[in-house]
Amino acid sequence: MGQLIDGTWQTDGLISKETDGRFKRAQSRFRSWITPDGAPGPSGEGGFPAEAGRYHLYVSLACPWAHRTLIMRRLKGLEGMIDLSVTHWLMGDEGWTFEPGPCVTGDPIHGASRLHQIYTAADPSYTGRVTVPVLWDKTRGTIVSNESAEIIRMFNSAFDGLGATEADFYPAPLRDEIDALNDRIYPTLNNGVYRAGFATTQDAYDEAVAGVFDTLLWLEDRLADRRWLTGPTLTEADIRLVTTLVRFDPVYHGHFKCNLHRLSDLPNLSRFLREFEALPGVAETINIDHIKRHYYQSQRQINPTGIVPAGPAR
Structure with a gap:
């Protein structure tokens, strides 16, 4: 590097x-x-x-x-x-x-x-x-x-x-809510998994991993009665969240030691991920082989052997 x-x-x-x-x-x-x-x-x-x-x-x-x-x-x-x-x-x-x-x-x-x-x-x-x-x-x-x-x-x-599609993923009536979601999710989850994975002291790791799972469990509860984070409307906040969820079980759970729960243990977040991946064209943006090879083979300070694990099955 x-x-x-x-x-x-x-x-x-x-x-x-x-x-x-x-x-x-x-x-x-x-x-x-x-x-x-x-x-x-x-x-x-x-x-x-x-x-x-x-x-x-x-x-x-x-x-x-x-x-x-x-x-x-x-x-x-x-x-x-x-x-x-x-x-x-x-x-x-x-x-x-x-x-x-x-x-x-x-x-x-x-x-x-x-x-x-x-x-x-x-x-x-x-x-x-x-x-x-x-x-x-x-x-x-x-x-x-x-x-x-x-x-x-x-x-x-x-x-x-x-000629772009007319969908608006940052609609004016929801902007305050979207911004608040981003402000919660980015430091504790999107970046929080990296703060856990790259921590070099126990205190730093403990602090980061607690934030990761506080936010995941908060999101799990939030999604109990709504399809997307703000309700029925897909927004930027969902797009920013989903890329972390795609990588959670294959990489962050094991490689970054974010292992209090698997995403697959959280039914509402798992449903959210499945529904997002089923949106037209989204599955083609996901390459699990690139994801796993990058983290496990590039970050040798965490995984010195460079061995890429076989699972989890998707």
Whole structure:
């Protein structure tokens, strides 16, 4: 694993921790927005108008953050407007790569062999982590955003005037509720599983895993009388949650030691996951082989042998 420092790839620790053993996730660095007319969005700079064929999305099928963008791209019918590159599942000394493998596409824009080359194409002196997803502007030759939460907001509305589906996953009447759900679920569950898995002290692990299961049990109760998190309407909050649930039993339960319960022990969350996966096109965004190989083979500080477990059956 590694990171870019002044545009040069350095092979060193990518996982950031506080001195007390707590995992700390770095902030995304590219934070501009695609808007219908190219006006500036909530952050970054303007000049990124919604245009079919202009933007390219780089993802890993293993990564839950990138998976959000794949799902939103599919639900909004943007496959014909925003093309796609898929990295190899293994993140080793060179970070994400385009080494040949099942479902790996290569990079048709730059012919890059490493994702970090995409970052330095946007900023030759870039310093920081090299993460997916990456939303690339082919016209300006730069990265629009590498923040998944903001990319899915762009996909939800920016392309509506160009023929995207009319579904709105961040409707105005539900925004306060969606934001509150995201604020609860992200730190304790989406990121909480990583805080448990990458903890290097018992206190840090105990704190993180307690948050994971407090939130899972809260969600289990919430879903007892509703189909989706806000009720009958599928929203962004469901999309942000489901990518963690997909990975929970195959990876987080064992690999990250989040093992107080399996997701399959929680009937309401299990039902939620089954129904979400049955939505048109969603199953095609899920690649359990990439997911398991990435976590168990890439994160050797947790799994030194690199052995990928056979189960659980799905």
